[in-house]
Amino acid sequence: xxxxxxxxxxxxxxxxxxxxxxxxxxLLKLKCHLIDALPQPGGQCSEIxxxxxxxxxxxxxEILAGELTEKLLEQSKQFEPGFTLGERAETxxxxxDGTFIVTTNKGTQHQAPVVAIAGGLGSFEPRKPxxxxxxxYEDRGVAYMIKDPEIYRNKRVVIAGxxxxxxxxxxxxxxxxxxxxxxxxxxxxxxxxxxxxxxxELKNKGKINLITPAEVTGxxxxxxxxxxEYKKTDDTPKRIETDAFIPLFGLSPKLGPIANWxxxxxxxxxxxxxxxxxxxxxxxxxAIGDVNTYPGKLxxxxxxxxxxxxxxxxxxxxINPGKRYVLKYTTVxxxxxxxxxxxxxxxxxxxSIS
Amino acid sequence: MPxxxxxxxxxxxxxxxTIEAPxxxxxxxxxxxxxxxxxxxxxIGICGGMAMCASCQCYVLSNHQLTKKTQDEDxxxxxxxxxxxxxxxxxxxxMTQEMDGLNVELAPEE
Ligand SMILES: Cc1cc2nc3c(=O)[nH]c(=O)nc-3n(C[C@H](O)[C@H](O)[C@H](O)COP(=O)(O)OP(=O)(O)OC[C@H]3O[C@@H](n4cnc5c(N)ncnc54)[C@H](O)[C@@H]3O)c2cc1C
Ligand code: FES
Numbered sequence: 183x184x185x186x187x188x189x190x191x192x193x194x195x196x197x198x199x200x201x202x203x204x205x206x207x208x209l210l211k212l213k214c215h216l217i218d219a220l221p222q223p224g225g226q227c228s229e230i231x232x233x234x235x236x237x238x239x240x241x242x243x244e245i246l247a248g249e250l251t252e253k254l255l256e257q258s259k260q261f262e263p264g265f266t267l268g269e270r271a272e273t274x275x276x277x278x279d280g281t282f283i284v285t286t287n288k289g290t291q292h293q294a295p296v297v298a299i300a301g302g303l304g305s306f307e308p309r310k311p312x313x314x315x316x317x318x319y320e321d322r323g324v325a326y327m328i329k330d331p332e333i334y335r336n337k338r339v340v341i342a343g344x345x346x347x348x349x350x351x352x353x354x355x356x357x358x359x360x361x362x363x364x365x366x367x368x369x370x371x372x373x374x375x376x377x378x379x380x381x382x383e384l385k386n387k388g389k390i391n392l393i394t395p396a397e398v399t400g401x402x403x404x405x406x407x408x409x410x411e412y413k414k415t416d417d418t419p420k421r422i423e424t425d426a427f428i429p430l431f432g433l434s435p436k437l438g439p440i441a442n443w444x445x446x447x448x449x450x451x452x453x454x455x456x457x458x459x460x461x462x463x464x465x466x467x468x469a470i471g472d473v474n475t476y477p478g479k480l481x482x483x484x485x486x487x488x489x490x491x492x493x494x495x496x497x498x499x500x501i502n503p504g505k506r507y508v509l510k511y512t513t514v515x516x517x518x519x520x521x522x523x524x525x526x527x528x529x530x531x532x533x534s535i536s
Numbered sequence: 537m538p539x540x541x542x543x544x545x546x547x548x549x550x551x552x553x554t555i556e557a558p559x560x561x562x563x564x565x566x567x568x569x570x571x572x573x574x575x576x577x578x579x580i581g582i583c584g585g586m587a588m589c590a591s592c593q594c595y596v597l598s599n600h601q602l603t604k605k606t607q608d609e610d611x612x613x614x615x616x617x618x619x620x621x622x623x624x625x626x627x628x629x630x631m632t633q634e635m636d637g638l639n640v641e642l643a644p645e646e
Contacts, residue, residue, distance in 0.1 A: 230582075230583055230588065230589070231583070231586070231588070234586075303578050303582060304578065309617070309646060312617070343615075344611065344614070344615060345615075367614055367615070368611070368614050370607070370611060372607075372608065372611040372612075431615060432589070432615070434582060434589065434591070434646060435578070435582065437578065449573075449576065449577040449578070450576055450577050450578035450579070451577065451578070
């Protein structure tokens with residue numbers, strides 16, 4: 183078993199709410215660690231609509247969801263958050279000293295006095311194609327998301343899907359893998375224009391082997407995948423040899439294991455005390471952002487930011503019992519990063535004008 | 537004067553509901569289903585109605601003349617599970633006067 187990751191606030195979910203909580207916690211000198219089932223931070227903003235604009239982020243008349251994620255990461259960078267990505271938080275156990283241990287599906291353990299669930303609509307789980315024996319090859323050449331593209335270096339890869347992630351990963355892996363085959367049910371792809379054009383260009387250059395309209399119908403290999411079978415409409419099935427099969431049919435969120443943590447759940451969301459601090463029925467466990475519910479709840483990014491801010495205040499009191507807190511403006515006090523960096527407002531000069 | 541229309545929705549448990557839908561609020565069928573909570577929150581409308589998730593897929597049972605599928609809807613339905621010839625995305629069906637009497641069944645959750 184790997185060693186225990188310890189932190190002040192353990193955040194489950196690295197969507198916009200969880201990412202902003204890192205910043206607010208940092209102002210209070212509290213360290214955060216985030217767990218997310220996705221291989222990258224950003225939650226819905228990076229998984230569902232990274233290239234689409236948002237118009238109701240205060241002070242941004244328009245910002246792309248992917249850009250918002252980048253800005254949030256940049257804003258909290260000096261507070262050095264830790265990340266456990268591509269793993270789902272599975273169980274929570276309260277310890278006698280009042281802290282919690284949260285364990286992921288891969289066995290990674292995290293310990294913290296405060297747990298903030300910022301799980302959005304739930305943990306993003308892949309939509310799997312209906313191929314009979316696909317489960318037998320999971321982690322044996324079949325993957326539904328790409329955590330570390332390096333494992334495909336000089337390997338033969340088959341990607342299936344017709345959206346942005348299938349396009350973008352085909353482009354990326356065409357420089358890494360020894361052979362990239364992209365299979366899609368239709369001849370039309372749906373994605374950002376530049377991605378579609380780039381795939382066309384790579385296909386013309388022979389760097390991507392495009393097979394459309396076709397469906398993957400079978401998987402073969404002992405212990406590890408070594409070939410797939412695909413079928414074009416009105417044609418006999420054909421086989422190609424491959425080291426990996428990556429179906430990218432999108433991910434859909436499921437509340438999942440959190441539903442069994444003894445929290446009060448209403449309409450697939452966690453009930454919290456919105457009059458005070460967004461704490462759940464378990465003291466020390468908070469729920470912020472899309473994942474919580476209370477009278478008048480709105481599932482909006484800016485509401486998640488507010489909830490994250492108040493949650494951090496309550497976390498401060500739990501972690502520093504009895505200590506008083508005075509609100510300081512960032513403009514006035516500046517920001518001291520955990521990495522030793524300091525940001526502050528430039529001093530005005532006092533100088534006579536003669 | 538815009539008036540409410542009446543539509544019939546069979547939920548995922550097979551229960552049939554006849555509900556009134558306003559036509560003056562720019563609502564689509566997915567939003568009406570959420571308004572009446574005919575499917576649990578978090579299981580419908582995941583992409584907010586951008587034809588990007590198929591969580592609002594339904595089967596159209598009446599003979600209404602629906603607007604043609606957009607390329608986005610067509611692409612999404614080509615990737616979704618449990619698709620039938622009468623499948624449509626609820627978020628792409630606008631609640632207009634012409635939809636009075638519409639009868640749909642929600643597709644199973646993926
Ligand atoms: C198409 C679309 C357009 C939108 N437009 C707007 C808009 O214009 N304005 C606006 O304010 N909002 C908009 N939203 C809503 C906005 O994206 C959400 O309110 C926001 O993403 C919620 O942030 P969050 O951090 O609370 O949750 P999420 O972004 O959902 O992130 C939660 C994260 O938690 C992870 N997670 C959950 N459970 C676990 C677990 N057990 N283990 C590990 N990880 C877990 C998930 O994988 C996910 O990455 C839009 C949403 C969509 C889909
Ligand atoms: S709500 Fe996502 S496709 Fe209709």
